[in-house]
Amino acid sequence: MAANKKPFHETVAENLIEQLKAGTAPWQKPWEPGSQGFMPMNPTTGKRYKGVNAIHLMAQGRGDNRWMTYKQAKAAGAQVRKGEKGTPVQYWKFSEEQNKLDDNGKPVLDGQGKPVKETVMLERPRVFFATVFNGEQIDGMPPLEQKDKTQTWDAVERAEHILKASGADIRHGEHDRAFYRPATDSIHLPDKEQFPTADNYYATALHELGHWTGHSSRLDRDMAHPFGSEGYAKEELKAECFSLIMGDELGIGHDPEQHAAYVGSWIKALQDDPLEIFRATSDAEKMSNYVLAFEQKLVQEQDQAQTQKLEAAPEQTQEAGMQLPTNNQQMRDQLLSALSQEDSQAINQVANERRRLAAGETDAQAFEETARQVLGFDLPADWNGAVQVQGNVVIEDGGEQFVEPAHAVGREPEFWGVYAQHENGMHQWVADLNSQNQADELANLLGLVDALSETNEHEQAAKLSRVNEARVRLDPNSTDDDISAAKEARKTAEATATLNDSDMQRRIAEHERQQAQQVKDSQQAQAEPEKQERTYINVPYREKDEAKGLGARWDRQQQSWFVPPGVDTAPFAKWSQGAAQEATAQQRPQQEQGQTQTAGQQKQYLAVPYGERGAAKAAGAKWDKAAKSWYVGPQGDMERLSRWMPDNVKSQQGPAMSPREEFAEAMKSLGCVVSGEHPIMDGKKHRVSVEGDKKGERAGFYVGHLDGHPAGYISNNRTGVDMKWKSKGYSLDPAEKAKLQAEAAEKLAARAAELERTQEATAERVSKQTANLVPATEQTPYMQNKGIQPHPGVLTDAEGKKTYIPAHDENGKQWTMQYIQEDGTKRFAKDSRKEGCFHIVGGDMKALEAAPALVLQEGYATAATNAEALGFATVAAFDSGNLPNVAKALHDKFPDKPVVVLGDDDRHQELTQGTNPGKTKAQEAAKAVGGKAAFPVFAPGEAEYPAGVAPITPQSYREHLRASKALETAPEERKADLQKALLSKEQLAALDHMKKHTDFNDLATKSSLGREGVERQVRATVGKAVQEAERKREQKQVEQQVQKQKRSARIGY
Known part of the structure; x- marks a missing residue:
């Protein structure tokens, strides 16, 4: 891929934006009922293209809906015409073929001496691109065949059955509008007689059924957006794509005329975030699968339905046993009674407004204004209920002060920030507090707002119990029994909420039928004799394929490659320097398998395919972010998890790139020279050379840590490009590196232009402010404290209390102003330019x-x-x-x-x-x-x-600061040791x-x-x-x- 080629998502979005402006986007074009399917399909596989690929191919404006690769066309006896340009599609690979290996790590050969292949389910799916050509671009294509429909109903009958099987509350009687109302979970339509044809009626009804799937009890999309808002338009985009899919599937066509009003919002959404079309089409596919499942239910044979009923019986019994009374009112009153009357009223008022926002009875602006007036700080309307508390420090760089996470710079927190999370995962600052205890208390109050605004009684019970547990833990008078009781209450409430989560239950039920086989696999695994001693080797990530080709195997438990018993170790000599001794020293005896796993036990890693992650999680598996692998959690059910034990999964994906290796790749992509011990992932600042540095120069800077979710920061001071990095478990390929480097100059130019615009606006604002001040002819409090006289150019307020010092550039233009309070506190105008002034x-x-x-x-x-x-x-x-x-x-x-x-x-x-x-x-x-x-x-x-x-060193001073902070909350037995570290x-x-x-x-x-x-x-x-x-x-x-x-x-x- 060329370095200047745009990413796939941007190409798709830009093309759709132009078509939206012209009114020719796929979902803007009418498709007649009863016509041959119009959704793109692959004649070789017989399957249609899905998601954004379908929209992207439809946007090419071809009359033939068949698309295939060059090789597929050739295999069908056809030929892509010379000079024709293909269209890229993107697909995800969830499995791959690998050579089957014997117990010694050698490839198994068939009768012809060729390696035997086996399919491996990937734990970390991979994205690939393919180029396809339309039937109009191919000579010798066979005639277009009609779809082989196993369903014999006509379109109208099928649509009617789907509506009935859904159980949706459909109310007729509207005059000239159709809509779905989230507050009552009901669909509102005009009477059937008002529609010109049956196809029009069912197309409209199914469009609203698409909205209906977004309810929290179904696919749980974000529906809390008022009419005319950007969020509302995004939901309409999903519903339009859904209607397109259903119109093709049922043959009832697609009529886009009623939704032309959203075109402007759709264009803006794609311009702001090109990935929005990916999310919309992905959700549309989920919506269609959910709705078409109702049709499948109607044609299933009775014995299959009965079998499912019997298999679900144990689950239903368990669910019934967990239907404990959720006395939310009692818990609510208990939590509110611990607050002041003012705080209690404020929390209730904001929670009520948030419920009204979710029901569409108010808008985002009104909610945010209520929160600001009642709580005294900003709370975003798209807050998802999550709150983060983070220890921060103020650092100075080049004369400027910045707030940074304390852990990122290896320092003790100076203060604590509280942040509310948006629906898109971004965080918004709420408040800064002096202590972690104060920050945790504020976070708990926000948690109470979230809980009280929850409409689902089971989810509300779970959220209230979490708030109560946090309250008990924060209370210094709480006993261990109090904390334990609150914890158990929380776990019970969460379990009840989980068992009442229909989506979770469907995923659990999907795998329950494999229970008997899992038990059998577990018994066989436990009966296996103890493994022979392994020779561990230290293989760098980039050399893993070479080692694997020689017969090396991956040990999940030791997180290391090894040479299987019986395999000649000579070819592995370059990786054996101290590796065997090191790995052996790290080994621990594996604990016997049981129902639970104690906290002190070594993690038991699992080989869980991506598609089965939900079932593994439901059985108690946890995700190890650093190892990029699932493992048996503290409450894991080994009987259900045993099927994913590495020894029971003969073929599994190799190890992921380690976070340190990922970070090194990211550094190299920015032009940093990574050698020797770098990168050092200790959360401290480090400097390295970059491409173009002279001998001894180190223009590269980074901070990397492995705590929690590995993350870091990288800066190339020679090019001015920086990167905030988070571990994702995959490497940056050459195309991504080239794209990053190619975009650097463009981003820097855009950032500089935006900065200049902001600073110009600030300069104008400050100049106007200067006009309202007076020259300082008498000493201000600051001047008196410093022992200096008033000089021309310095300003003050009417009372002569504050000191204002204008700042100009060499041409005499004022860009900013320093404000000095009576107590000497200083600050500059927000968003102003100080450099060179x-x-x-x-x-x-x-x-x-x-x-x-x-x-x-x-x-x-x-x-x-x-x-x-x-x-x-x-x-x-x-x-x-x-x-x-x-x-x-x-x-x-x-x-x-x-x-x-x-x-x-x-x-x-x-x-x-x-x-x-x-x-x-x-x-x-x-x-x-x-x-x-x-x-x-x-x-x-x-x-x-x-x-x-006694001398002071930077190390002794840092230890003094840490000890001072720790003494605030340290128990008596620790205070003596901490005081020794004080200056x-x-x-x-x-x-x-x-x-x-x-x-x-x-x-x-x-x-x-x-x-x-x-x-x-x-x-x-x-x-x-x-x-x-x-x-x-x-x-x-x-x-x-x-x-x-x-x-x-x-x-x-």
């Missing part, structure tokens, strides 16, 4: 032009202090990371002026973080423009760490003293040297720089004069 203390650009030198510093107070000492304008760059940007911009503006950077000396950060950003960035800025960097010199003992106090009072006092002596303002206000010390140091430094610049100018003038005289002499000669 600065504030001139003591005037404007004219004042700077008149100054003998460009004197830069970080903060405004430092710049004001130095301006007062020097007697001319200075520049505040606001932070250390912005110093290089400002220095370059002003040097370009005034190339003949000397540049002096009077930086901060952050010695305390050298002790705690291992870096001194103030000094490093000041030196970088000075070097970039050929200037000079200088730092304050304090009196002896003022800025140094005391010699007699002493002397160490903390010394650190605090150093923090107060970093810049020239500190020198003026906190040092014994005072303002006189500032004046001596900055005047001497700047004066020397000015003299040196003057000397260079004079020398340059002399050299120019000499050159001029030489040229004149040559001309005179």
